[in-house]
Amino acid sequence: MDETSENRQAAHAYVDTAERRDWEAFAALLAEDVVYEMPQTRERIRGKQLFLRFNMEYPGDWHLKVRRIVADGRHAAAWLDTRVGDERQDACVWFEFSDDGLIRRVTDFWPEPYDPPAGREHLVERW
C-alpha cells in the first residue's frame, strides 16, 4: 500500500476506533507527541496520554460517522456527521501523519448552525 492509502485507512480507523471506544486501537494510531488543536476555542492538547484522556472523558453519548475522507500523502481530512442524543453536527478534522504513518497532528473544527445573512435570498434555496 502506498503512503496515501495507508493514511486514508488510518483516518478511517481513527473515526471507527473512537466510535467503538476501542482506546487501545485508537492509541496505536497516534504518535507519542501528537498535537491536537481546536482553533475555534484556541485550545491545544499535547501528547498521546492527554489526548487519549480527552477523548475517553468526552461527555455525552457521542457518535461519529464518516461522511467523507480525503487523503493526500502525509495529510488527510475528514468530514464527520456527529451526534449526541438527537443533536447532530458536522465536524471537519485535519490530520498530519509522521514518516511512519502515525497521526502527529489533529485539527478539529465544529461549525455550528447560524442564520443566513440578508441580501442573498435571490440566489439561494433553503433546506
Next chain:
Amino acid sequence: MDETSENRQAAHAYVDTAERRDWEAFAALLAEDVVYEMPQTRERIRGKQLFLRFNMEYPGDWHLKVRRIVADGRHAAAWLDTRVGDERQDACVWFEFSDDGLIRRVTDFWPEPYDPPAGREHLVERW
C-alpha cells in the same frame, strides 16, 4: 498528470482565481450544474451562473489564503485562512469533481470562535 494532481491543482485555482477576482478563470473551473451548499445555514445554490453571482456579489473586501489542500481522486478539501478587513476566520471547503475535472459540488463550512466548555482545563492549554 493523474486525476488527483489535476483536481488538487483545480482546488488551488478555485481559491486563487476567487482571491484575484478573475471570474472568467473561476467560472472555467465549474461544471454548468455545480451545486454549492452551506450546511450551517441550510442554503443551496444551483448552477454556475448563480454561484458566480454569489461570489461576485459577496460583500466586503474579503481575502482567501490556502492553509492546506488535500486531493484524493474525485474529491478534495481545502482549509482556508479568510479575512475581511481585520477579521479572520478559518473555512473548510469540500469539493467534488466531475469525470472531466470540473467542480460539480462545493460544500462550505464557516466555523466561528466560541468559549471552551468547562471541565477540560486539566487537559488543555490555550493560545
